[in-house]
Amino acid sequence: MKKSESVMQHSYRQLADQLMHAIKAGDYQVGERLPSVRAYAATHSMSASTVIRCYRYLESLGLVEARSKSGMYVADWKAQNASRSHLMTPQTPQVRNGSSPAPVEYDKLMSHQHRMMQLYALTSQPLHLGLHLASAAPAWYPCASLAKIGQRLLRKDAQAIGLYPTGSGLPALKTALIHHLASFGVDLQAPDLLITNGSTEALSVALRAVAQAGDAVIVESPVYFGLLQMIENLGLKALEVPCVPGLGISLEALEYALEHHAGVKAIVAMPNFQNPLGCAMSEKNKRRLLKLVEQYDIALIEDDVFGDLSHQGERPQPVKAWDRHGHVIYCGSCSKSMAPAFRLGWIAGGRYHNRIAALKLSNSLVTPLFEQAVLAEFLDSGALPSHLRKLRERLVSSIPLVLAAVQRYFPAGTQVVSPAGGWWLWLQLPEKIDSLALLRLAVAEGIAFTPGVMFSNSAKYAHFMRMNIGRPWDKELELGIQTLGRLLAQLMSARLE
Template identity: 70%
Template sequence: MQHSYRQLAALLSKKIKAGQYQPGERLPSVRACAEEHEFSVSTVIRCYRYLEAQGLVEARSKSGMYVADWSESHVQQGSTLKSAAAHPPAVEYDKLISLQHRMTELYSLTAQPLELGLHLASAAAEWYPCELLAKIAQRQLRQHPMQIGAYPAGSGLPSLKNSLVQWLATCGVDLTPADLLMTNGSTEALSVALRSVAQAGDTVIVESPVYFGLLQMLENLGVKAIEIPCVSDTGMSLEALEYALEHQNGVRAIVTMPNFQNPLGCVMPDKHKKRLLKLAEQYDLALIEDDVFGDLSAQAERPQPIKAWDKQGRVIYCGSCSKSIAPAFRIGWIAGGRYQAKITSLKLSHSLITPLLEQAVLAEFMQSGALPSHLRKLRERLSASIPQVIAAVQRYFPVGTQIVSTAGGWWLWLELPEHIDTLALLRQSVSRGIAFTPGALFSSSGKYANYLRLNIARPWDKQMDNGMRLLGQLASAS
């Protein structure tokens, strides 16, 4: 039995393809369509969403639903997966530029009928050691089934903390297990780090462009952000930072991602890292370091974290296995130095304890010696995609498109010609089955409107090539 909205969609689709509704023509309002065809308003809404996912219609803000500039080739390119999604949730695109809503709206794209979801910072699932981790988990459950019924306690599983201390020592970070607190991913680590050093009304320094989740955290805390521009090959401009510190009162912390900055992908040179730390010391500031991508260097040597030079305990170091080993585990860690006691208290009041099963699996994986081999393969795969993606951008995207950075092989940060609004481009591309992250999300002021971040951490294949071609065509037509 076919759902009512599918019946109505089939009828309207037939009319569109027969030319009874021309491209650019406004469709009847939801209420008018419901009255004409004797369906409920909710049925018509579901129908229009379904047709939008098929690429046949498009929503225009505060205007209504219009027939898209469709063609058989457009519909066929995304038909397989689009037709499988009966009721994709609506994405309120205008809310993407709102700090309050951008995370919710961006993540809702994941539930859309997408062939290429290139909007989140996650690599292809097959690039992670999923089967090995699953075997370890099964063994853990067989050998220790009672751990499911035991209430966890403490700051983290000792065996995992020991393994992390040993691993971090290889990149110059000298810690003891007592210095580490396990968290629910780096998101919680950043959250408790911020809350430990700033409160509502305070100011922190952030990079620009910057990870949109950090901006939303700051807004929720009532903390003001000063955006310091980043340079594509060296990261945060230390000259601009020094000027801001000289002229701005009430700054409590600097938040930085010196290794493979999100979204630029750049690595800050060691001399800049040391100078940044000296500025934090000079102005008596906390330095919150997000190092979630640090293990993913294409070079033989992993870039050192700023924490490696911290002698005063003012660097709050945040890490995670979500990018490098197991995204689904949501295991992160924080070494708070002089702020550790407050961080621990905030963590306990926020989420108590980080689940132990995933920690146990991760600990055994690290103790087995499998981590270096896995990271080497992951880095090789990340690097291998870069030449094909660069060639595709040069081949398909409009003249004037600039590849700002490919460092790390995780994503591209692209600057499109100035007249192109990538938020509007996203609305078009999602209806064709492709999602990316528009540049406006990476600033609280809505800058970078003609930029986009494109996740390339996946195998290069025909699907990727077709997706890049279609995205380039849409951008050229904008």
């Protein structure tokens, strides 16, 4: 661990220790609101991030609780103490003396936003193995090639940084993207395409273009947690439809939902390598999905950010390839396959294009041009197919090794969904062990993954977890999987005692 990280960790532990003793001494009563992060940071001359880590640590011990849009409060820790053998002392959370960590009280996670804050607080701690991330290892991206292009562009015209960007996207990038999209059946012209600040902005303006606060949109289940957070923030209602491992969204359940829920404004789906299952719909089912969209005259917001990450080598076509009437709003990004730091995405809005363009203008005006220029030259160089081939080969080579390690080190009863593409494994834990409890233990060992509770507005995936496999197979990864298996076994053992 770096020295700065060690000092920071020590200071938040000191602060947590002081506050814990103050709570137990009665200086703060059960139900009393604690000082705001800003006020407490000013009082103790510490950073806000240190106070946040202090509060989240005490929350994991059951001493404090977050209340949505209200702040942090002293929890009923005496009642929790009476229901367990002891309250965990102010040290790294762990299974001790046969007792399990503080149970996850799902009703306290009042909103998806709150759950996101919980996850970010846990994973913001120093980690040596971040298996929760939404991208591959940096070495798997064409960083050196992109850097050379950027340096050349800056040497050629440094004053370009001083120009204010305008327009719906750099024409050179649009042209390059149109050629790339055409290679897998998406036929677009420059006016059909908008460049966005990542796929997050693309999804956001797409949702705003087709729905208003109070409207319902259909999503897959399990589903990418960022989408749930976005829907919640926009005041929309997420109607979850099951996603079948290996097949994609259940078309039978989807049709039932459309028949029995009037007023659904859109379907948001990832037909290619769904997050977190990694499954891909067949061409036949993609066409059936499109027919349903046309039949009910609603929008399909197609998120295709993982389409380039096939484990089979073939890049599957998106539903947009068969869209002839503009029902499909197609969203893509370079963040997963080319350059995560660029935060460049794109959207083809079909019949909703004008509304989307207006929303994009009011939302962020334009997308920075320098990264667009770099990506355009990279695509024009013809380097993308070779890069994607190498990326897929690396991903495919690590998958059997990770699967074998999970089978070797995780307890019997663990079930794994083998993906057809994308960065992750989706694991179902035995005995319905809460993966958030496992995450709390894992973070103490410097390891993180994404707990299943993030992938739904209900608790039905609480005993699942998503684990990133987009990195080279090495001893560190093997030891990390072994550690997760050991901690899971400890939790299972504690339940039996």
